[in-house]
Amino acid sequence: MINFALDDEQKLIRETVIGFARDEIRPHAREADEKCTVPASLLRRGWELGLVQSMIPEEYGGFGTEHSALTGAVVAEELAYGDLAIATHLLAPRLLTVPLVELGSTELKSRLLPAFCGDTFEPGSAAVVEPRFDFDPSAPATTLRREGDDYVVSGAKCFVPLGSQAKQLLVLAGLTNGDGSVRPQAIVVARDTPGLRVGAREQNMGVKALETTTLDLDACRVPRDQVLAVGDRAAMARLANLWRVGLSAMAVGVARAAYDYAREYAKERRAFGQAIGQKQAIAFMLAEMAMEVDAMRLLVWEAAWKLDRHEDATREAYLAKRYTADVTLRIADNALQVLGGHGYIRDHLVELFLRNARGFATLEGLAIA
Amino acid sequence: MVDFELSPDIAAQREQLHMLAENAMRPIAREYDEREHEKPWDFINMMWQLSKASDIGPGKEGKQAGKQKPVDSNRNLRTVIAVEELSWGDAGLYLSIPGPGLGGAAVQAVGTPEQKERFLSRFKGDKPVWSAMAITEPGAGSDSAAIQATAVRDGDHWVLNGTKIFCTSGLMAGDPKNSNGFIVVWATVDRSAGRAGIKSFIVDAGTPGMTVAKCEDKLGIRASDTATLIFEDCRIPFDNILGSPEVPKTSEGFKGVMATFDATRPIVAASALGVGRAALDFVREELKKQGVEIRYGAAPRKLTAIERDFMDMETQLQAARLLTWRAAWMMDNGQKNNLEASMAKAKAGLVVTQVTQKAVEMLGPLGYSRQLLVEKWMRDAKINDIFEGTQQINMMIIARRILGYTSKELS
Numbered sequence: 001m002i003n004f005a006l007d008d009e010q011k012l013i014r015e016t017v018i019g020f021a022r023d024e025i026r027p028h029a030r031e032a033d034e035k036c037t038v039p040a041s042l043l044r045r046g047w048e049l050g051l052v053q054s055m056i057p058e059e060y061g062g063f064g065t066e067h068s069a070l071t072g073a074v075v076a077e078e079l080a081y082g083d084l085a086i087a088t089h090l091l092a093p094r095l096l097t098v099p100l101v102e103l104g105s106t107e108l109k110s111r112l113l114p115a116f117c118g119d120t121f122e123p124g125s126a127a128v129v130e131p132r133f134d135f136d137p138s139a140p141a142t143t144l145r146r147e148g149d150d151y152v153v154s155g156a157k158c159f160v161p162l163g164s165q166a167k168q169l170l171v172l173a174g175l176t177n178g179d180g181s182v183r184p185q186a187i188v189v190a191r192d193t194p195g196l197r198v199g200a201r202e203q204n205m206g207v208k209a210l211e212t213t214t215l216d217l218d219a220c221r222v223p224r225d226q227v228l229a230v231g232d233r234a235a236m237a238r239l240a241n242l243w244r245v246g247l248s249a250m251a252v253g254v255a256r257a258a259y260d261y262a263r264e265y266a267k268e269r270r271a272f273g274q275a276i277g278q279k280q281a282i283a284f285m286l287a288e289m290a291m292e293v294d295a296m297r298l299l300v301w302e303a304a305w306k307l308d309r310h311e312d313a314t315r316e317a318y319l320a321k322r323y324t325a326d327v328t329l330r331i332a333d334n335a336l337q338v339l340g341g342h343g344y345i346r347d348h349l350v351e352l353f354l355r356n357a358r359g360f361a362t363l364e365g366l367a368i369a
Numbered sequence: 370m371v372d373f374e375l376s377p378d379i380a381a382q383r384e385q386l387h388m389l390a391e392n393a394m395r396p397i398a399r400e401y402d403e404r405e406h407e408k409p410w411d412f413i414n415m416m417w418q419l420s421k422a423s424d425i426g427p428g429k430e431g432k433q434a435g436k437q438k439p440v441d442s443n444r445n446l447r448t449v450i451a452v453e454e455l456s457w458g459d460a461g462l463y464l465s466i467p468g469p470g471l472g473g474a475a476v477q478a479v480g481t482p483e484q485k486e487r488f489l490s491r492f493k494g495d496k497p498v499w500s501a502m503a504i505t506e507p508g509a510g511s512d513s514a515a516i517q518a519t520a521v522r523d524g525d526h527w528v529l530n531g532t533k534i535f536c537t538s539g540l541m542a543g544d545p546k547n548s549n550g551f552i553v554v555w556a557t558v559d560r561s562a563g564r565a566g567i568k569s570f571i572v573d574a575g576t577p578g579m580t581v582a583k584c585e586d587k588l589g590i591r592a593s594d595t596a597t598l599i600f601e602d603c604r605i606p607f608d609n610i611l612g613s614p615e616v617p618k619t620s621e622g623f624k625g626v627m628a629t630f631d632a633t634r635p636i637v638a639a640s641a642l643g644v645g646r647a648a649l650d651f652v653r654e655e656l657k658k659q660g661v662e663i664r665y666g667a668a669p670r671k672l673t674a675i676e677r678d679f680m681d682m683e684t685q686l687q688a689a690r691l692l693t694w695r696a697a698w699m700m701d702n703g704q705k706n707n708l709e710a711s712m713a714k715a716k717a718g719l720v721v722t723q724v725t726q727k728a729v730e731m732l733g734p735l736g737y738s739r740q741l742l743v744e745k746w747m748r749d750a751k752i753n754d755i756f757e758g759t760q761q762i763n764m765m766i767i768a769r770r771i772l773g774y775t776s777k778e779l780s
Contacts (some may be wrong), residue, residue, distance in 0.1 A: 002379075002446055003372040004695050010371075070371055136668030240666070267772060278779050283768035284761075290771045291692070291712045298691035299684070302373050315665040319684040322669070361669070 025082025061117030080253030128365025163213030390458025456643025472500030539596025578603030
């Protein structure tokens, strides 16, 4: 039965996150970007919202709320509306906890999850992207091979959020099949595993407040139960789709931030005796932004809804990711254009939105729904 | 609770209509494109019988009003799903299907219970009935406040004078030889009042003083007539005014008239989607025959240009579809959807224009040839970017809504 309304619980969560993004994240967005760091006070406040702990089962110390990709998408959009870098930082632990809850063994979960249910922000991460122009998440170049009872992981990763802080990371590697084909596999790797080396902090054009690093894995030996859902293609496809939906939802948030900023500016800024918003050239750009923000959100919600029904959402999530990456960039670019010269100045946030928007086409696995 | 699954009854209806579109519309689509101004009477009569015999088809609203059945709480959603399927079959034939259409939608949206009974109940009879909407004039399109047609009160009557053009199904609804239909006509009761003076009136087919002057030759949707109607001292009963006869100080009354579009724009968007999907489905099949697979999930840099084009078309159509469903769903749930209806219409009109043009390109010489329907879909698609408000008019409405401007402040 078609329905476009969030349920009451989702509405409540959304209201809470909207307030947090508006009152606490957004005022810190510029400073966090300039200083390349997320203030500790924000991490503390963000942690109190329980965005990480909520879906961890009660037996491991969490709140035991059932995981919902749709709720995840709603939260990701609203936080990213505040600021993309701060949002990705706050939600980074979920990159580890969501796959763990869904796919981890009881033993692994009881070993790792309680750390994410404490009073303070616990970093977690995923190492998905590889430093190569033709990186393919469905066939990663990082290798995974069986050795006795263990697995051995080797390869290079980049754009690993909180790479130097996370004690445990989810690593995407390729397991070679008998026929030589490669299939993706997610492995939980502890940062202190011999052979694992966290590289220098990366210098990125956007999401500057988020620490990202490279990661080298030189024959890291990993116990068998840290390889999640071995051989389960559907589980790995679902994981990739949860990443896509998470990032797409954040793209919607960034697009909406840029649109709102440009719209408010267009109502204030006057030229030739009237507000520039009263001129069709500007008004039509804003109308397109409004329409596309809604269109993007609906595509993201549809993919998330399919994931929540545990159906294969590859087509929906993949298409939503492509679309949101393209359209968000265009919206951010047009938003900057609305501000004209002022948009190019760092007094305004739109140049930051544009830098952040540029990343969506490139990035994978930086967020999870 | 967010849900993208159609209810079982709507899904079943869609299935039935899809078969009908495939078996009864596709086989004659080319014929009635080539033979413009000839009416597909077999198809028309079949659709009329079908809509009377079952719950499918566009006659449903009229039947419900007549039978005083409980209102279908999914009426708008059901309609957009149905219209997409029928337009997948053929957009011109879909527009020629008898039933309440746009005139009926206006009565449904702003008519009194008495008017609904009087005009919508006639869609139950044995012979097909059409209704149509006459707004556009030679000198007034989307600027409907510039309408020159006049309605002057004369005792228990209104006297209408003026010329209306581009009236979809005007021939079928307005000529008593074709049906016992009616035309909803926009005219001003007080030109000095501007928009506030614009009212809509119901004119029965065959009313003396109303003539169907000609039907246009068009780029596409040729199975559907687009008529010019001339009103010369055309007298209609006083009760045939839709809404209040008072001219308000503000343009509130005009807003009431404009509310019709909130219901009809998602329907036009849905028709657009049907044409676009026809092209997309065809391209998908052709690619499959050529051994081209669309690899969802592949690394973006490994996609071919064909795959990228196809995925873009598919995503754009789905985006437009979700906007359309949302606009219809909001109306079903009693929410104001003026902004969302314009979003759906603007997006769908633009998207299908692009998707069908791309489909012609992707199929090479085959796409350009009249052997296939693809070139026809491209011609049919374009109307959706124009009628019920051009893309630009809808963007203007969106812009005014989001910026909080009146039509004076942003024009």
